[in-house]
Amino acid sequence: MASKLHQLQAKACQATQFVTKHGSVYYKQLMEQNKQYVKDPPTVETCNELSKQLFYTRLASIPGRKESFWKEVDYVKNMWKNRQELKVEDAGIAALFGFECFAWFCAGEIVGRGFTFTGYYP
Numbered sequence: 001m002a003s004k005l006h007q008l009q010a011k012a013c014q015a016t017q018f019v020t021k022h023g024s025v026y027y028k029q030l031m032e033q034n035k036q037y038v039k040d041p042p043t044v045e046t047c048n049e050l051s052k053q054l055f056y057t058r059l060a061s062i063p064g065r066k067e068s069f070w071k072e073v074d075y076v077k078n079m080w081k082n083r084q085e086l087k088v089e090d091a092g093i094a095a096l097f098g099f100e101c102f103a104w105f106c107a108g109e110i111v112g113r114g115f116t117f118t119g120y121y122p
Helices: 002-033 044-060 062-081 088-112
Strands: none
Touching (some): 044 062
C-alpha cells in the first residue's frame, strides 16, 4: 500500500512540474488562438455585462423556440393521423428515440442516487 502511495505521489509531482513548466506557454497559445472571442477590457464588469446580454438574448429567443416546438407538435399530430401510411423506418426511428430518452432518464437517476443501482444513500 505504501509503495502505491509513493508511486501516486511521484506521478502527482511529475504532473505538477509539467504544468508549471508548460502551463503558461499553453495558456498564451490558447489565448492567442482565441483572441477574437475576448471582449476588452477583460474585467469583472465586462463579464457581468456579457452574462446579462446572454441571458436576455436567450430570453428573446423564446418566441422562436416556441414556434418551432408547435411546428414539431403539429408534425407529430399529422403523422399520428396518417399512421396507416407510416413506414417501418419511421416507426423504428421513433422507437429508438424513445428508448434513448428512457436510457438517459435511467442514467440521470443512477447519477442522482450517487452511482448506485439499489437506492439513495441514507
